[in-house]
Amino acid sequence: MTAPPGTLPPLAGGANGPAALRPLLDTVLEALHTGAEERGGPLPAGGPDTLAARVRAALGDVLPTKGTGDHEALRTLVHTLAAGAADPADPLCAAHLHGPPLAVAAAADLAASALNPSLDSWDQAPAASAIEALVTRALAAEFYDTPHADALVTTGGTEANQLALLLARERHGPRLTVLHGANAHHSIPRAAWLLGLPPATTIPTPTGTLDPADLARTLAATTGPTLVTATAGTTDAGLIDPLHRIADLCDRHGADLHIDAAYGGPLALSPRHRDKVTGLARATSLTIDLHKLGWQPVAAGLLAVPDTTLLAPLAHQADYLNAPDDTEAGLPDLLGRSLRTTRRPDILKIATTLRSLGRDGLTHLIDHTCALAHHLATRLDAHPHFELHTPPTLTTVLFRPTHADDTQVATLRRTLLHEGRAVLGRTRADGRLWLKATLLNPHTTAGDLDTLIALLEGSTHR
Numbered sequence: 001m002t003a004p005p006g007t008l009p010p011l012a013g014g015a016n017g018p019a020a021l022r023p024l025l026d027t028v029l030e031a032l033h034t035g036a037e038e039r040g041g042p043l044p045a046g047g048p049d050t051l052a053a054r055v056r057a058a059l060g061d062v063l064p065t066k067g068t069g070d071h072e073a074l075r076t077l078v079h080t081l082a083a084g085a086a087d088p089a090d091p092l093c094a095a096h097l098h099g100p101p102l103a104v105a106a107a108a109d110l111a112a113s114a115l116n117p118s119l120d121s122w123d124q125a126p127a128a129s130a131i132e133a134l135v136t137r138a139l140a141a142e143f144y145d146t147p148h149a150d151a152l153v154t155t156g157g158t159e160a161n162q163l164a165l166l167l168a169r170e171r172h173g174p175r176l177t178v179l180h181g182a183n184a185h186h187s188i189p190r191a192a193w194l195l196g197l198p199p200a201t202t203i204p205t206p207t208g209t210l211d212p213a214d215l216a217r218t219l220a221a222t223t224g225p226t227l228v229t230a231t232a233g234t235t236d237a238g239l240i241d242p243l244h245r246i247a248d249l250c251d252r253h254g255a256d257l258h259i260d261a262a263y264g265g266p267l268a269l270s271p272r273h274r275d276k277v278t279g280l281a282r283a284t285s286l287t288i289d290l291h292k293l294g295w296q297p298v299a300a301g302l303l304a305v306p307d308t309t310l311l312a313p314l315a316h317q318a319d320y321l322n323a324p325d326d327t328e329a330g331l332p333d334l335l336g337r338s339l340r341t342t343r344r345p346d347i348l349k350i351a352t353t354l355r356s357l358g359r360d361g362l363t364h365l366i367d368h369t370c371a372l373a374h375h376l377a378t379r380l381d382a383h384p385h386f387e388l389h390t391p392p393t394l395t396t397v398l399f400r401p402t403h404a405d406d407t408q409v410a411t412l413r414r415t416l417l418h419e420g421r422a423v424l425g426r427t428r429a430d431g432r433l434w435l436k437a438t439l440l441n442p443h444t445t446a447g448d449l450d451t452l453i454a455l456l457e458g459s460t461h462r
Helices: 017-039 047-059 070-083 103-115 126-141 157-172 187-194 212-220 243-253 265-269 308-314 324-328 347-382 406-419 446-461
Strands: 150-154 177-181 201-203 226-231 256-260 285-289 301-305 386-388 396-401 423-429 432-438
Touching: 017 070, 017 103, 047 070, 103 347, 126 150, 126 301, 126 347, 150 157, 150 308, 157 187, 157 226, 157 256, 157 285, 157 301, 157 308, 177 187, 177 212, 201 212, 212 226, 212 243, 226 243, 243 256, 265 285, 265 347, 301 308, 347 386, 347 396, 347 446, 386 446, 396 406, 406 423, 406 432, 406 446
Parallel strands: 177 201, 177 226, 226 256, 256 285
Antiparallel strands: 150 301, 285 301, 386 396, 396 432, 423 432
């Protein structure tokens, strides 16, 4: 139902905001339910053209002369979004490092949207800025045993990597050489280009991780200031570079070290798995991304450093946001906490999750998803119709049908996508194309994995 002419629509904030939101939330939740029922699987069947036609029909006139009202708009568009989603909460949606968010984190995100703080000045976000300061320092202290460890909230690993290279450039100048393995995230060489640095130097990684011997040779042939970037959890296979040996080489050659631990960083919280990422604390900067092994709605990235003084180059002044006399009077200066100006309080959902689950609860999720990956790998390795690449390091499993060629592997993946039956990734390793299952859903069961194997087997032999 539309509001009467001249009536102002309700706001999400203020004293009346919760009352205005409550009935709308019922509509949203029902539309999420009906949309998921219509989809009936991990993603909609029919492929891109079919889905685009459905969305076009549901949207109709994007900007109608007369509105349809809050409930109809929400019911139609949320249903359409859910029916057409690739839902990471479905056990057979396992292609990417894009996990299903925890309900408590999504609920906290609603509060952030309703109140709409902007973390570019204290007077726009008094409580949010205090929460961010406390939580980022506490999280940084999980990785660095130093008195003044700190972290910035970012939109994800890409922004965190860009900030790491920016800070290195400001420490060493525009002729900084960036060295990275071929296994590094694409955002590393892209950040070097974006920042006007010399083209980043790629070191081949035929085994999937950065070989210290190859790095040593490259460092010996490199002159001038250098930043080495290592990876703790590659995008393609979840592999971890030999961090201590790389750090030793950086110390020997006077190079800075950045570690992209967007995927594997949270393993430092797990007594069972933290030995895989020993050496993180030797980096000048660390990328962490909690919308992976942190189960947060995007965005939830962090750039951690061992001392807050390393963030000083980001300082910036704009009178309308951080006038010097306001700062001298004690109002916190937030502009140096990001390159963005308007910035939502993504820290709230992270803080809420940490308080809700505690260290033990979060560790259980990490350990459980790693165990799921090992279970799938064991099943595939024992199956006569599948070939396992290697046992998983994190939660990524690479495999392929036995005797299939690359074209058949690619076709199998696209067929499953088109039919809406499974979402698997793809990557190249050892010169061949592999299917990739990235298990980030802690509600996935052994039975779900058996269903996936049976589905793949049936699709391979039909």
